[in-house]
Amino acid sequence: MRRFAFVLVLLSAAYLTPVSARADDLDRRVAEQMHTNAARYGIAGQAVLVRHNGQRLVHAVAGDADIAAHRPVTAQTVFNVYSLAKLLTSTLVMQRVESGDIALDAPASRYLPGLPVRWQAITVRQFLDHASGVPEYFQSRDGVVSTAQGPGLPPTLPAVWAMLDGQPLQFAPGSANRYTQTNYLVLTALLEAQYQQPYARIVEQRILRPLGLQHTWLGPPPSARRDRALGYIGRAGVLQREDDVAWPSYAHGHAALHTTLADLDRFVQAMSRGELVSRSALYGLWQPQALADGRTGGFASGWEYEESGAYREVGHDGGTRVRVRIAFKDGLDGDRYSFIYLTNGSAKNVWSRTLVDSTMALVAPRAxxxxxxxxxxxxxxxxxxxxxxxxxxxxxxxxxxxxxxxxxxxxxxxxxxxxxxxxxxxxxxxxxxxxxxxxxxxxxxxxxxxxxxxxxxxxxxxxxxxxxxxxxxxxxxx
Missing domain, CATH: 1.25.40.10 (Tetratricopeptide repeat domain)
Structure with a gap:
């Protein structure tokens, strides 16, 4: 059995050391929960940050960023956060909606020529909320990415559109939710058409630089960085090394975001405080989508949406490994929590939802x-x-x-x-x-x-x- 190393300071006699200088009862209980989660699910490394109304309650790290080298996770560890990349894309789209440059219920083809014929009437909102019905543009099996054309991914976005042009929709747009990465290829291209700039430059100018996120990258971090968490996956209940997919730049609106816990926390707090999209606009945008049959969809402007008790919850996962969640009551000016739970993989491929839920239950069980x-x-x-x-x-x-x-x-x-x-x-x-x-x-x-x-x-x-x-x-x- 693999031995897990934990870091939460003042509890170093066991396995845990707090990142903050002061360990209180909540520190201890969160440390115990992280230890429990590691034992239950075989988690390699973890990092957790919780805030209530902007005040930091917990900041803890545990386990290994590199199992073979016994290199521990630290507060500076860079994680691949996978599909949390979509939150940057959706935020940039919401900015254009707030400025009046994009209408959510207008066809995306109004702003982006060259989409496949069957996609011409699909709205921006339907792409954002995975209600478009467009097919997935790749398959992944045992870590190998391929398309109908063979191993690997098409070299350019026009090649992706050409590959998908003759494929039928999976369902009528607006009638269901089905999560596909293709939706965010469309939105990334739409943003590039709006700004007449590469997507990476848009992200740099409108999110990374304004927020001072100096340890966040689209694509892999610089090779000189030695503090990156390696990725792991469970196969037959055993933790094994998994290499990251070499995503082309056109896919960076849905994948390959690398960041630290502190940078991700800064982004989450900026969203909550209305620094990137005003709170009044954001409150309207963070309403769940209604599907054609009257059912409530599971997304709100690209953010996963659900409710628990008196709280509305928005966020996103990065597969089984990472998750961000913001819970708010009585509007964004009212009571508000934020939860970030990062891992670099687990033997049981535990849902990231389960990990965040365990932290929410510990921090505020009545809420x-x-x-x-x-x-x-x-x-x-x-x-x-x-x-x-x-x-x-x-x-x-x-x-x-x-x-x-x-x-x-x-x-x-x-x-x-x-x-x-x-x-x-x-x-x-x-x-x-x-x-x-x-x-x-x-x-x-x-x-x-x-x-x-x-x-x-x-x-x-x-x-x-x-x-x-x-x-x-x-x-x-x-």
Whole structure:
């Protein structure tokens, strides 16, 4: 088993050292949570920063930037943050919307000639919110990127458009969300057409230089930098080295952003304070998109959108490795948290959402009941049978989660699937069994339990539980 080194200062007798000079109870508890996350998921290295109303609550690093060399993560470590690059692109588009130079609901082709014929009526908003229906422009398998034309990526953006020109849309624009990198190729090109400059120069002039982000790069950092976190991936539960994709410059609007925790924090705070887009404009832009059938989409001007308790949450992930989240209540001038959780990979390829949720549950459990519920259920699922206090957990679930009783069964079920994905079927089974005990008359709880048993090869119980689900779903059920 790999030994994890942690850094949070004043706790150096164990494995942890605080980055800040003063260690308090929150430092200690976050350090313990990072240690727990590393043990659960096999995380190589981590960096976490949390703020409340602009005040820094936690700044902690842990583990290794380079496992083979035993080089630890530090406050200066440069991480590949992958698709967090899209937040720069969406911010630049929002600036043009605020200035009146771009209309969100106008066709992107109004501003960008040369798009494939089937894309001509797709709006800027639909590209931003992954509601365009355009196909993905590449595939990735075992770290090898290819297209229908073979290994590697097309040399130029016009070559990408030509390659995609005859392909059908995946769905009618505006009818669904499906995350594709192609959307942000369009937006990157749109910005270049607006400014008549290369994308990298636009980012430099409008974000990096104004904010003083001196340790942030589109594409790989300079070769002289030795403080870069190497990337790792889990294969069959084992942590293995993974090289970064050599993205062409036309892809830098959706990938290959490298930055430090401090620089990323500066960007997040600038967004929250209205330095890049005014708060009044931002509040309108950070509203969830409505799909054609009336459902609420999962994006707001390119930022992932959801709600927890009284808070609205916007942010983005970088695959399984990194995530940024801003939670605000009563507008951006009201109560506000920001969470940044960076890793360079894990053996279980844990969802970055799960890591951020664990921090939110620790820092403000009453403010974020959904995240607190998930973390409690993960702990329950991983405890040995004799160590579980199921009665106490059920009492808490029935009386003290802060989640409406009408939503509780659905939220437990949602957490169960997340736990299955991150920790395996056996852990998920514990949660689904618990849900049937709490909601024995729900067909959905028994159906989820049956599905998990089937995935584990327990066909006998799968059939039994499925029969129970069908009985309860029948109109004749009493």
């Amino acid at each position: 974020f009941p959904r995240q607190t519920l998930t973390e409690r259920l993960i702990t329950h699922a991983l405890q040995a049978g004799g160590d579980r206090d199921s009665a106490a957990l059920q009492q808490w679930l029935r009386t003290d989660t802060g989640i409406a009783a009408s939503d509780l069964e659905r939220e437990i079920n949602r957490a169960g699937y997340a736990i299955r994905e991150n920790l395996g079927n056996a852990a998920g089974l514990e949660v689904f069994q618990l849900n049937t005990e709490l909601f024995p008359r729900s067909a959905n709880t028994w159906d989820s339990l049956a599905e998990t048993c089937a995935a584990m090869g327990d066909q006998r119980n799968a059939a039994r539980y499925l029969a129970r689900a069908r009985q309860l779903a029948s109109p004749a059920a009493d």
